[in-house]
Every structure is written in C-alpha cells, then in structure tokens.
Amino acid sequence: MITSLTAAEIATKLRTKELSAPEVTQAYLDRIASEDEKYGAFLAIDGERAMAQANEAQKQLDAGTATALTGVPVAIKDNISTEGIETTCASKILKGYIPPYDATVIRKLSEAGAITIGKTNLDEFAMGSSTETSAFKLSRNPWDTSRTPGGSSGGSTVAVAANMAPVSLGSDTGGSIRLPASFCGVVGFKPTYGRCSRFGLVAFASSLDQIGPLAKTVEDAAIISNVITGHCSQDSTSIPDSQISISDLKKGSLKGMKLAFPKEMYGDGTDPAVREATEFALDELRREGVEITEISIPTIPLGVTTYYIIAPAEASSNLGRFDGVRYGPRSEGQGHIDVVAKTRADGFGHEVKARIMIGTYALSAGYYDAFYLRAQQVRAMMTQQFNDAFKEFDLVVSPTAPVVAFPLGAMSQDPMQLKLLDYCTIPANMGGFPAISLQAGFAHGLPVGLQLMGPQMGDEKLLQAAFAVERVFETQRKSPPIP
Ligand code: GLN
Numbered sequence: 001m002i003t004s005l006t007a008a009e010i011a012t013k014l015r016t017k018e019l020s021a022p023e024v025t026q027a028y029l030d031r032i033a034s035e036d037e038k039y040g041a042f043l044a045i046d047g048e049r050a051m052a053q054a055n056e057a058q059k060q061l062d063a064g065t066a067t068a069l070t071g072v073p074v075a076i077k078d079n080i081s082t083e084g085i086e087t088t089c090a091s092k093i094l095k096g097y098i099p100p101y102d103a104t105v106i107r108k109l110s111e112a113g114a115i116t117i118g119k120t121n122l123d124e125f126a127m128g129s130s131t132e133t134s135a136f137k138l139s140r141n142p143w144d145t146s147r148t149p150g151g152s153s154g155g156s157t158v159a160v161a162a163n164m165a166p167v168s169l170g171s172d173t174g175g176s177i178r179l180p181a182s183f184c185g186v187v188g189f190k191p192t193y194g195r196c197s198r199f200g201l202v203a204f205a206s207s208l209d210q211i212g213p214l215a216k217t218v219e220d221a222a223i224i225s226n227v228i229t230g231h232c233s234q235d236s237t238s239i240p241d242s243q244i245s246i247s248d249l250k251k252g253s254l255k256g257m258k259l260a261f262p263k264e265m266y267g268d269g270t271d272p273a274v275r276e277a278t279e280f281a282l283d284e285l286r287r288e289g290v291e292i293t294e295i296s297i298p299t300i301p302l303g304v305t306t307y308y309i310i311a312p313a314e315a316s317s318n319l320g321r322f323d324g325v326r327y328g329p330r331s332e333g334q335g336h337i338d339v340v341a342k343t344r345a346d347g348f349g350h351e352v353k354a355r356i357m358i359g360t361y362a363l364s365a366g367y368y369d370a371f372y373l374r375a376q377q378v379r380a381m382m383t384q385q386f387n388d389a390f391k392e393f394d395l396v397v398s399p400t401a402p403v404v405a406f407p408l409g410a411m412s413q414d415p416m417q418l419k420l421l422d423y424c425t426i427p428a429n430m431g432g433f434p435a436i437s438l439q440a441g442f443a444h445g446l447p448v449g450l451q452l453m454g455p456q457m458g459d460e461k462l463l464q465a466a467f468a469v470e471r472v473f474e475t476q477r478k479s480p481p482i483p
Helices: 007-015 021-039 047-063 104-111 154-161 178-184 218-228 272-287 300-321 335-347 350-363 369-392 415-420 426-431 459-476
Strands: 042-044 073-077 115-120 167-172 187-190 210-215 258-262 291-295 395-399 435-443 446-453
Touching: 007 021, 007 047, 007 218, 021 047, 021 073, 021 115, 042 154, 047 115, 073 154, 104 115, 104 218, 115 154, 154 167, 154 178, 154 210, 167 187, 167 218, 178 187, 178 435, 178 446, 187 218, 187 459, 210 218, 218 435, 218 459, 258 369, 272 291, 272 395, 272 435, 272 446, 272 459, 300 350, 300 369, 300 415, 300 426, 350 369, 369 395, 369 426, 395 459, 426 446, 435 459, 446 459
Parallel strands: 073 115, 073 167, 258 291, 258 395
Antiparallel strands: 042 115, 167 210, 187 210, 187 435, 395 446, 435 446
C-alpha cells in the first residue's frame, strides 16, 4: 500500500517510475478523505492545489531533475504560514486568515518538489501538550482513539502515525514535536535552535521555537531536515547550513558510544512502567556496546517552572499583534480599544489568555527581577550544565515523556499535571540543543519514546546515533492498529 511507505521509499519508487507523483498524492488524499474523520489530524486540505503540485513534480521526475523529496507529500502544522491556504494556529482569532506569503520552510519544500498535502491540528498557538486546546477539533491517537496523541503538534504526528502523510512538519517550543512522537510511536526531531528559519512560523516563544520533522524513520527525518534547514535573510537567528550526509547517517556505530543519563530525568511523576521500559531499552543499548553513565544535572527539576515563565513572557509580547485589525475576524465595539479588547476576548481561548496574563505579570515592573530575570539565570545555568555533560559524553539519553498517552479529557482539569509532561523535553529548548524521540518500547500497551539529545550543532552526530539506535529496536517496533 502506497500510504504505508516511508518518504525515502516513495522517492525511490518515483524515480524508478514504479509510482507516479499524482498517483502518490491521490492515494494520500483518498486516505485522508476516508480516515481522518476518526483521527482529526487535519484542519485544511487543498486537494486541487496538491494535485497541481504533484503534476509539476512529475515533470521534474520525467526531466531527471528530481531531488530527494520531489513528489513526496508533507503535512504542515497549522502555525506555519502557507500562501493561499488558511493558517489558523487552531485559534478563532485567525479563522479565515490566508497568509500572503510562504514560510521559508514551505518555500524550501516546494522548491524541492514536495507536495503540501494539508494543514494539521495543534493546541491553540502551540500552547499545550495534548492538542486539546485547539479551538476547532480533537485529534485522536491512532493506537487508541480514546486517548490524546500528545501535543502540541498532535495533528502532524497523527497524520504520520495513521498513514495520512509520510512525513510532516511540527514546531517545538518545549517539546511539541517530541512529546506527540513519543505518544504515537513515531520519530520526532527538534534541530538545533536556529537551524531552520522561523520566518513564517507564527511566533510563540521566539527564543525557544524551532521547526522540525515528524517521520516514520530517522532517515526520513534527516531527508526533510536537509531540505528545510539553512540560513535565511529573513530570520537573523538562523544559522548557516551544514547538510547531513544520508550515506554517513547509515555508518554510525554504537560500539564505544558514550551516553549520559541524568538521574533527575526520572522525575516524581514518572510512571513506573515507563521507567521499566526505559531501563529495558537502555540495557539493550548496553548489550550493543554503548556505555551509559548515570550523571547528575541538578537544574533539570527547575525546567518546567523556568519554562512556564520564559515561554509565556515571550508569548505575551508575540501575541500582541492579534488585534482584529490586521488579521482574522473582528468583534464589534465602541472605538479602537474596545474593538481590540472584544476581539481578543472572543478570539483567544482559555489557555492562551492564561499565558498572556502570566507572561505580562512576569515581565511587569516590580516582578521582572523576581520572575523573568531569575528564570533566565536558571536557563543559563542549565545550559551550562548540559554543555559540561557534552564535553565528556557524546549524547544525553532519557525518556521523552514521564507517561504514555492518556485518555482525552483526563488532564483538562489539571493544568499542573499537563505541564509536567514537558519535564524531559524542556531542557533541549532551554539550551537550543538538538533532540530526537524514537519508539523504544511499550508500557500499558502504548508506545514509549526514548529521547537522545546532542550538543548545539551536533545534529549530524545525533541523527547518526539515532539511526543506529533505531536498528536496535527495529525488531520490536510496532505500528498502530489502523485499517
Ligand atoms: N507543552 C508546552 C507548552 O504548552 C510546549 C509547547 C510547544 O512546544 N509548542 O508550552
């Protein structure tokens, strides 16, 4: 079946003419049409446009000018701007907003001949860990549709896990690519901060946001990364490209690799079954010759508190631009201030409002030093402690999440619990480190993700290691029970 292939397999079959680009795109559009009602992965589909792109891709394939992604469909998180396709961030405040330009990553994907298959559901403005704060729909985990796929890139993850796209783009501010990857048993990769241009990504917390791929395999994640990374003149924080060699990717070896396991990564909320699955996975790696050393990184338990000051602070400023004047729907009111206030009151959901208030508070005169400044100090200290670990060890390993996918609604009354889900993923955003989540086992019959983190700009080394680790778990790897 076409839709169960990886991106690399599709690309090969397109080049050998075993498949055609329109045939591939049509297969995904058909599958979305018949299956997505169950999963709620997509917010917008433009089938005609996708087919037009597929026909163009076929011309490149016929002319022999194809790249590694020509004709491959990619699903896009709906906080990434797509010219001519509604981009809502799953918020009522952007309902009907059609961007007049493409994000840099989208431009790069189309230049490479990839097909935009659709826009995917997320937590409103990517604020959340379960995709339940979306103003429009619930997304469901293909392993068990009564459970959350995780978030905030829930739709992009479900699209890949349920074979509605071979690969997709997500964004990761505190774990939003890796957490759903862990919950849905796929690969989720957050590159080093700055490797992908953020131009056209609707900003949440600019010092933490990073775009990255969700995929079935590490190889696919690397292929997509190669296309979307690189310096872009419209994002001054983007760094010059260093491509990942796909042939070297496959040469990585586990023998003699030195991994550090920070003992603080098992926080109080770690499910014992997740801990057991993680220990089992680590033992398997040891048998392959990996040296795993337990270390201490004392700032890890401060990560969630620190993140939930810095991220809302940046969000409170970034979300100031949604005023009903420039984008999206506008509420009725008396005069400018009233119109803006009503538009924001009607347009933003509860979680977003809470973050704007917390962020504004943390930045206000008198509280700035007590909250924001101290959070930045902890962030610097945490980055330093991880940098020290990377001097001695190749990578840091941990579970991706303290628990497995939970039933929808189970945590909606408990915002603290929900935020603690980001416990293991936040450090990578704090320090701008690259990190990847891989399916490494099961607990309660649901996938458990293993997270590997590398030093800044260590993306290639990280992906090589991840590729080798993926081989170790290959025989136990399972796919969700989907039709
Ligand atoms: N769950 C975190 C939050 O709610 C992370 C979100 C993200 O990475 N976009 O902020």
